[in-house]
Amino acid sequence: MDVHRYNYAHQFGEGVECLMAELQRMLVDGRYVLTEDVRRFEREFAAYLGVGCVQGVNTGTDALTIALAALGIGRGDRVITQANTFNATVAAIRLSGATPDLVDADDRTYLIDEPQVAAAVGPDTRAVVPVHLYGKPTPLAALRALADRAGLAIVEDAAQAHGARIDGRRVGSLGTAGCFSFHPSKNLAAAGDAGAIATGDRALAGRIAERRNLGQRAQNEHVVAGANSKLDALQARILSWKLPRLDAWNAQRRRVARLYHDGLAGLPLSFQAWAPHEAHVFHLFTVRTDRRDALLAHLRAAGVDAVVRYPTPIHLQPAFADLGWRRGQFPVAERLAHELLCLPIRPDLALPEIEFVVDTVRAFFGA
Numbered sequence: 001m002d003v004h005r006y007n008y009a010h011q012f013g014e015g016v017e018c019l020m021a022e023l024q025r026m027l028v029d030g031r032y033v034l035t036e037d038v039r040r041f042e043r044e045f046a047a048y049l050g051v052g053c054v055q056g057v058n059t060g061t062d063a064l065t066i067a068l069a070a071l072g073i074g075r076g077d078r079v080i081t082q083a084n085t086f087n088a089t090v091a092a093i094r095l096s097g098a099t100p101d102l103v104d105a106d107d108r109t110y111l112i113d114e115p116q117v118a119a120a121v122g123p124d125t126r127a128v129v130p131v132h133l134y135g136k137p138t139p140l141a142a143l144r145a146l147a148d149r150a151g152l153a154i155v156e157d158a159a160q161a162h163g164a165r166i167d168g169r170r171v172g173s174l175g176t177a178g179c180f181s182f183h184p185s186k187n188l189a190a191a192g193d194a195g196a197i198a199t200g201d202r203a204l205a206g207r208i209a210e211r212r213n214l215g216q217r218a219q220n221e222h223v224v225a226g227a228n229s230k231l232d233a234l235q236a237r238i239l240s241w242k243l244p245r246l247d248a249w250n251a252q253r254r255r256v257a258r259l260y261h262d263g264l265a266g267l268p269l270s271f272q273a274w275a276p277h278e279a280h281v282f283h284l285f286t287v288r289t290d291r292r293d294a295l296l297a298h299l300r301a302a303g304v305d306a307v308v309r310y311p312t313p314i315h316l317q318p319a320f321a322d323l324g325w326r327r328g329q330f331p332v333a334e335r336l337a338h339e340l341l342c343l344p345i346r347p348d349l350a351l352p353e354i355e356f357v358v359d360t361v362r363a364f365f366g367a
Contacts, residue, residue: 002303003344003353010348011189011242019241023234032233034213041236042196044243048163051173051198053205056231057212060159060181063195064092064129066227067177070207071153073098073126080120081129081157082112083314083333088181089131089157090314098126100323102315104330108273110286110340111138113332118146127153132161132171135187135253135283136274139166140174155179159195162188163250165279172198177208182239187253187283188246190235252347253282256354260285260343263358267365284309285345287361292341298364304357305344313337 012019031037038056046054057063073079074097081089083102093100103116112130128147130138140154147154154175158164162180164171172178182194197208207224210217215226257280261271270288274280289295292308299306313333315325328334343357 001353001356003305003349003357005305005307005344005346006185007346007348008184008189010346013242013245016241019238022237026234026237034230035233035236037233037240038231038236041231041240041243044240045196046198048243048246049170049173049178049198051178052200052202054196054198055205055208055212056236057195057197058229058231059193060157060179060183060195061088061092061095062212062227062229063179063181063197064089064155064157065095066208066211066229067155067179067197067199068092068096068098068127070204070211071127071155071176073153076124077126078122078124079127079129079155080117080125082131082133083330084110084310084336085131085133085157085314086159086310087314087317087319088159089129090320093129094320099124100320101125102325102330104332105336107332107335109136110134110272110336111136112143114139114142114146117143121146121150121152125150125152127155127176129155129157130175131157131159132164134272134286135161135164135281136272137161137164137166137171137278137280144175153177159183159186160283161281162186162283163246163279164281167277173200176201177204182235187250187281188239188242191238192232192235194231194235194239196231249347250279250281252349253345254280256345256347256349257282257285259351259354260287260345260358263354264361267362267367269361282345284342286340286342288336288339289341290339291364292339295361295364296341299341299343299357299360302356302360304360307342309340309342311337 042054077098084105156178159181178198182190211226215222215224
């Protein structure tokens, strides 16, 4: 049996012909850039998150970069984030002109290690970028208290956590700004690259709007050196189509995760820890073992589309060699890079597929 990571057709649900007809009308009518279709999705997603404003941009990387720039963060400033994230988190900090400061991950949750954040704050620190990694929401109460004391912004990297909640609130609404990617692999996916920035600060939202649109306050009135990073209208229409289905899809992901967790119990594996007051959305379902590479080969040979995410941690990537990070500096991130494996997880993953994945993993361990 082949068990795939993605099923793009399922993301559109039934009745997709209506959407296709509307996309055709948009193409013919020339509805492309910052149209009512974009404004509609921005309003819908803001209401879904419970924030005052959403601004659509080209990508999740642009979302982070523009949010930092709109906060006035640039050359000479420092921004703290975690060592076990995707390249884009740290690349965005550098693209804004600031210097990234890494802290290690918590060994159980794989999220940012809060005590290390407090120790890393210095006189030039302007912001913290916690990552809601794999769909698990980062507890932000302690970080918000720290940020308030130190005068820091919290920019949430929510690229993997659309719809995740903690204490009833959705990620992206918990900090100064929340940044999303709608890459086709995400829980809420466009049919190409797309992103958004959410905030409850209307003044910040205004600066974000300027910076995504060539620095314009009005047509031909360029008040800052801004980017050209706008959410495409066709992608916005697709996202509006999918958004009402997101919570049901996330619930199905949690069902698959529970079946994996129960089916793999008792094996020499560990899982990302999560708490009852959190609504994890399982963008990825990770298992952890010191036999990761052998297990990966076994799964792929059987037709299971397992994958390793982030096999080289940020501090060991050539792109950041000039920052002087060294092997052994962030030991948890290094262990996770060598021990984590992602099993296929989709809202439509059928019970026979889940059982096949479980049986294949159990066979590897002789169980």
